[in-house]
Amino acid sequence: MKPDLAFLSALEDACHEAGEKILAVRKRGFKAERKSDASPVTEADRAAEAVILEHLAKIAPGVPVIAEEAFTAGHAPKTDDTFFLVDPLDGTKEFIAGRDEFTVNIGLIVKGVPTAGVVLAPATGRMFAADSGKAWRMEAGNRHVLIGRECNPSSMIAVASRSHRDWQTDSLLKALKVQDTVGVGSSLKFTILAEGGADLYPRYGRIMEWDTAAGDAILRAAGGQIMDLLGQPIRYGKAAIEDPFAHAGFIAFASEKAAHAYLSHMNLV
Template identity: 35%
Template sequence: MITCMTFEKILPQLIKLTADVGKVIMSFYKADMAVEMKLNKTPLTIADQRAHQLIVEGLNHLTPNVAILSEESDTATFEQRSKWQEYWLVDPLDGTQDFLEQTGEFCICIAYIKNHQAIFGLVYAPLTQTHYYGFNNKAYKQHNNIQTPLNACSATLPLRVVIGHNSTHNSKLQTHLQQLGKHQLNHLGSALKFCQIAEGVYDYYPRFGPCCEWDTAAGACILQNAGGSVHDENGTPLRYNTKNDLLSPTFFASGIH
């Protein structure tokens, strides 16, 4: 069992682990590589696979008795997962399409789930060498060994909205944006959207398109610990590992709690 004190203790190792994995990911950046298409029609590269291998090895070393669910692992059945009270939830390379398109908007996502809630989240952006993490009602950004508290408690007018590059044509999203009134629309790849709301760059991230729990958990946890909120269409905070599939529901992430 992991506690907040445990996170304090292993945070330096997690930061080093993700920084090291980030270097490996960057060694493949802008290089020619084979791209496979998974059953869900998302791309898979050697960078994803290598990052997965290194993160799983690192987490197994740090917390040898804790289950790990990674986007690139052989997914456990719900019958198996339903017995897990706590586990690591990992996306080794979130934003693979952005990685391939060389936008720089990709990251490593690691969350710790306990009783269906994310209680720790860490996101690392390899291109800028920036860490974001949150737990125990606090969140931080770390860059060049400088740690800055994140406080996402304000909103601007017009509202600064951020969505993914491939979300523009979603009809439900377009209807929602029209109902918002005057706003500034921005595009950003991967879970970095949560992080930039947490640091006050943007205000609001609505998500209607498909994504999975490993895409959402770490970033949502950071934003919530920075004072923001992430909830579904019923106003309920997101929960994890509650059903057979691992799809996240429609959700709304905001800098205001």
């Protein structure tokens, strides 16, 4: 499977249709529910996922798909070297709260690495995509290449979760003498890094692979990187573990300089 522009365009179409379903649900109103892990879910999550699964079955028949709602319901196909990770509505808490910081996400994983991805913010129409070589922001039908920010270690900017900010994050940002912090929900944190709006995004605690795959693909293609809390590159497809398809935290960086500042602080270089 080659993640070329035709392939990306097909993924983008899937995200657009899923986004339309989400906005339709928001317009007519909905009730939030709780899943078995106590996280919120809505009709919009399920409707968007159904659309994406239908598209992927046509785009890449036979390729396994790990999708959030299906996985939570106990449906997890066996994965091999190539599979999709889908988060049909990342930022459900933001969606429920009436904010626009929610996204549709499709990531393609090949041998543990995100090689293509699409992130759409339906409420604003902003879309980002990447293959293994370039990342783009789409505007008015045109693709604008993204190149990450060149870090100044003495005046770094961080992006942090609106819903999952914790003392560990605050402690790290203080230790690195971060000058400013942008709070935002969903996978938009990755796109801010890819666009050059910030230098790093720390996330402590458990997070699922479908939450990061598409944004990670975009960040890597824009020149950034993402690693675990011990400074090792994160991998995808961790099915054969006690907590499958989960990360135990990570730090994302817009540049090698930003990553080096973190590694130096942690005495990992």
